[in-house]
Amino acid sequence: MAFIPFQGFMREQPQSPPPPYVPPKPFPSQYLVDCLYNYTNVWLVTGENFWFYPTYLQFGEVAGYRCTGTFWTFYGFDERLVQTVACNPIPTLY
Numbered sequence: 001m002a003f004i005p006f007q008g009f010m011r012e013q014p015q016s017p018p019p020p021y022v023p024p025k026p027f028p029s030q031y032l033v034d035c036l037y038n039y040t041n042v043w044l045v046t047g048e049n050f051w052f053y054p055t056y057l058q059f060g061e062v063a064g065y066r067c068t069g070t071f072w073t074f075y076g077f078d079e080r081l082v083q084t085v086a087c088n089p090i091p092t093l094y
Contacts, residue, residue, distance in 0.1 A: 035087035
């Protein structure tokens with residue numbers, strides 16, 4: 001279920017395509033907040049996965065740019081739909 005939030009969140013669109021590979025599904029899951037402004041592969045609880053460039057994260061909502069294969073389109077969804085994420089480089093815990 002997508003939503004279109006306030007235009008202020010539509011910033012810093014990626015200028016290049018995502019990596020040509022799909023990273024392995026991590027276990028345990030990484031935190032989406034560690035992947036802000038990075039190419040991120042998202043797996044949803046529905047089984048769908050896609051490349052995503054998150055630019056906004058707040059309790060209950062995520063917004064950024066989703067790769068359609070040809071171009072990036074602004075996309076938002078409920079963070080409760082996220083099963084796991086993988087971004088490169090893998091963030092370190094501190």
